[in-house]
Amino acid sequence: MSAYRYIGKGRRAKEHPRFVTGRGRYVADISLLGMKHIALVASPHASARIAAIRVDAALAAPGVHHVLTGEEFCAHTDSLQIGVDAPKVTRWALARGVVRYAGEWVAAVVADSRALAEDAAELVEVDYQPLPQVVDPEEALEGRILVHPEHGSNILYRRKFVWGPVEEAFAGADHRLSFRASWGRSATVPIETFGVVASWDAGTQILDIWASIQMPKYPDQTARALRLPGNAVRVHYDVDVGGSYGVKRGIKHTVLAAYLARRLGAPMRLIEDRLENMRGGDMQGRTACSTCRRPSTATERFAACAFAPSTTSGPTPVARRCSSASRSAPSAALTASPRSSTSRSR
Amino acid sequence: MSATLHPIEVEVNGKKRSSQVPARLSLVDWLRDELRLTGTHVGCEHGVCGACSVMLDGEAVRACLMYAVQAHGHRVTTVEGLTKPDGGMSPLQDAFCETHGLQCGYCTPGMLIAAQALLDANPRPTENEIREAIGGNLCRCTGYQQIVDAVRLAASLVK
Numbered sequence: 001m002s003a004y005r006y007i008g009k010g011r012r013a014k015e016h017p018r019f020v021t022g023r024g025r026y027v028a029d030i031s032l033l034g035m036k037h038i039a040l041v042a043s044p045h046a047s048a049r050i051a052a053i054r055v056d057a058a059l060a061a062p063g064v065h066h067v068l069t070g071e072e073f074c075a076h077t078d079s080l081q082i083g084v085d086a087p088k089v090t091r092w093a094l095a096r097g098v099v100r101y102a103g104e105w106v107a108a109v110v111a112d113s114r115a116l117a118e119d120a121a122e123l124v125e126v127d128y129q130p131l132p133q134v135v136d137p138e139e140a141l142e143g144r145i146l147v148h149p150e151h152g153s154n155i156l157y158r159r160k161f162v163w164g165p166v167e168e169a170f171a172g173a174d175h176r177l178s179f180r181a182s183w184g185r186s187a188t189v190p191i192e193t194f195g196v197v198a199s200w201d202a203g204t205q206i207l208d209i210w211a212s213i214q215m216p217k218y219p220d221q222t223a224r225a226l227r228l229p230g231n232a233v234r235v236h237y238d239v240d241v242g243g244s245y246g247v248k249r250g251i252k253h254t255v256l257a258a259y260l261a262r263r264l265g266a267p268m269r270l271i272e273d274r275l276e277n278m279r280g281g282d283m284q285g286r287t288a289c290s291t292c293r294r295p296s297t298a299t300e301r302f303a304a305c306a307f308a309p310s311t312t313s314g315p316t317p318v319a320r321r322c323s324s325a326s327r328s329a330p331s332a333a334l335t336a337s338p339r340s341s342t343s344r345s346r
Numbered sequence: 347m348s349a350t351l352h353p354i355e356v357e358v359n360g361k362k363r364s365s366q367v368p369a370r371l372s373l374v375d376w377l378r379d380e381l382r383l384t385g386t387h388v389g390c391e392h393g394v395c396g397a398c399s400v401m402l403d404g405e406a407v408r409a410c411l412m413y414a415v416q417a418h419g420h421r422v423t424t425v426e427g428l429t430k431p432d433g434g435m436s437p438l439q440d441a442f443c444e445t446h447g448l449q450c451g452y453c454t455p456g457m458l459i460a461a462q463a464l465l466d467a468n469p470r471p472t473e474n475e476i477r478e479a480i481g482g483n484l485c486r487c488t489g490y491q492q493i494v495d496a497v498r499l500a501a502s503l504v505k
Contacts, residue, residue: 013443019448020440021433191485192450
């Protein structure tokens with residue numbers, strides 16, 4: 001029917017036979033000799049000071065090897081990169097001193113099985129002193145409650161983008177339309193949660209990683225946080241990924257599992273359960289609100305447009321999420337799309 | 347937590363399997379971790395997504411909502427057990443490949459189990475019956491249409 005060899009032909013995917021016969025190899029199918037399992041203790045508070053963490057009962061539980069808190073973890077690893085120029089805004093897998101969102105990890109329990117690790121995680125006692133919280137981007141801009149006080153404000157990034165002669169379009173307009181749009185935080189929900197298996201070889205000083213990952217710069221960021229040279233991290237990219245849709249960027253999970261693998265001399269497995277995937281997985285779509293303005297003339301219905309967006313990237317900004325509670329000055333954040341330029345020239 | 351182990355005997359994909367399991371061990375964890383039948387997937391762990399579906403005496407059930415001890419004396423079929431005796435693809439598995447009834451493959455074992463259980467009981471299902479049968483299985487990649495196409499194709503190929 002088609003004149004082409006490939007185009008217009010029904011073709012099969014190479015990977016489908018192994019998926020329909022149960023021979024896929026996803027991260028939860030990776031099993032290494034001596035592998036230990038990680039369960040997490042998460043904050044029930046959106047904003048709180050951590051007054052005390054008591055781990056003795058958890059450590060005494062059957063099959064438990066270690067209970068890791070932010071004190072130890074942050075002392076031996078570096079903050080993850082946040083992607084903006086705000087050096088005092090740090091981000092680790094485990095909270096230290098304060099929690100900044102509900103679901104933030106406070107402790108990690110390592111045990112012989114996930115079930116035993118979960119049993120012990122329930123025995124970790126954390127004393128929280130709740131603090132005021134801020135969730136609305138415009139309220140965050142007012143700065144009455146600072147998410148990272150050391151930074152001095154809630155504005156992490158502010159930038160003006162201008163394409164084309166936008167001011168002129170507004171100046172010459174017959175009509176000006178203005179409206180406000182807002183949308184809530186969103187997240188994708190793949191059927192497979194994020195997971196990672198990490199193994200440290202003390203002889204070769206190589207970290208092996210198997211993960212449900214499709215994130216750029218994943219080995220580089222893992223190496224940097226662990227204070228390793230870039231060529232000491234080997235990511236096995238042949239692991240099948242059970243859906244992502246943008247949410248699978250488990251860099252914090254990876255650094256945590258890798259640190260524990262090296263610390264305890266045993267391969268580590270951390271597989272999110274559905275609850276962790278939905279609250280602790282922090283690669284979500286941002287809350288945003290935007291004032292939008294659009295001028296038009298008798299001949300041009302859409303001469304230009306201007307947006308003054310404020311977006312929150314959440315409590316801990318992440319690489320590639322470049323704006324957090326930031327807002328360009330309304331009169332300055334002007335954009336004109338190539339399409340409106342074209343219509344103007346006609 | 348109780349460390350008491352309970353003896354179970356289950357026929358899995360035609361083979362008798364015996365084991366000593368704690369009462370709280372789920373069927374899906376037993377299949378995956380002890381028998382290493384990793385084709386059955388864990389998605390939500392509370393009976394919503396259907397990724398862990400297996401057949402129990404020919405009926406599709408959630409392996410995350412059953413304890414391994416409850417399978418004692420029963421017959422379990424996993425996605426690995428759907429293949430032909432020589433390991434080749436069944437008509438249904440082949441139809442999923444033909445219609446692109448999958449992308450990431452994670453929900454696929456559960457979909458296949460739900461669809462095969464339907465076809466075993468009802469070899470000529472209507473489209474509504476197909477949709478009803480896979481109604482308890484979530485897929486994020488396909489939008490379901492190609493999965494329905496696959497089941498319909500498989501039904502048309504058999505006998």
